[in-house]
Amino acid sequence: MPSDDNGFARLMKEKLAEIRAVDILPEELVGLVERVLPVQLGARDKARVTLPEASGCATVEALFAGSPLILRENFPHDFEQALGLFETLLTLLADSGGAAGQAAKTLRAAQAAGELDPAQVLRALPAGDETLFAAWRQRLPDSPRALDFLAVSSLWPGLNAAARALAPRLPENMPHDQGHCPLCGSLPYLTLLREKEGLRFGACSYCGHEYRLRRISCPYCDESDTAKLRLFRVEEYPGVAVSVCDTCSMYAKTLDFRQLGKDMLPALDDMATVALDVLAQSQGYKRPTLSAWGF
């Protein structure tokens, strides 16, 4: 990601233009992401996170045996900031129009009536408690992921700020034979090939950390038997492959940034390649994680 603000703004603009050119995702959603991402990045810079002492983290032996540095339910984030962002993002969602805008109005009315407590929502996500989210997916059939979006996107700046601060604590010779994130234990939402050797990385669906993965393996079930793993490509999307696993029936998109020859913004590149999700899902493969924004 380019470090200067102008570079980032230009890159975001290019990626959004790509997403709009593909014309699969509704404009409400693309416009929403366009407004939400700068808010999140600004919040990440201001997030206040308290990192645990080394004694509160997994030992090097435990890390090598596959434990994450900190369990997801204990992973540091900025709860107060997330509460504020929940309101900001709810307003952006309401203004986005369409079904998502309607869902935001329903959520706001529930909040006013005391039926929905943002603090409870923001505690349920780290705890892995699906009950509340499942109930709201049913109540909002036209925009089932509205509450997931609010929770994931509000917590992300603090989680990612913590991930960036914690990453240097991982040992340099960390093995990469596990599919999950070594910091928080969550699954990747996307995989990336980088550097001239084509090293494979996973982009964590929870804390946003990018970490090394084995080149040939399923990041979801660790299958490494090449007879069970297949890779398919689509001519219109050079540099993007879909790895499917016949053991767990999951798929992962792999973006090859050597071939794409451009800067990456994985969360947006994920949206720009949504046609490949449609294709993989039409063949019966599932994606175990949501987008970086929870939809």
Ligand SMILES: [Zn+2]
């Ligand atoms: Zn993570």
Ligand SMILES: [Zn+2]
């Ligand atoms: Zn698998």
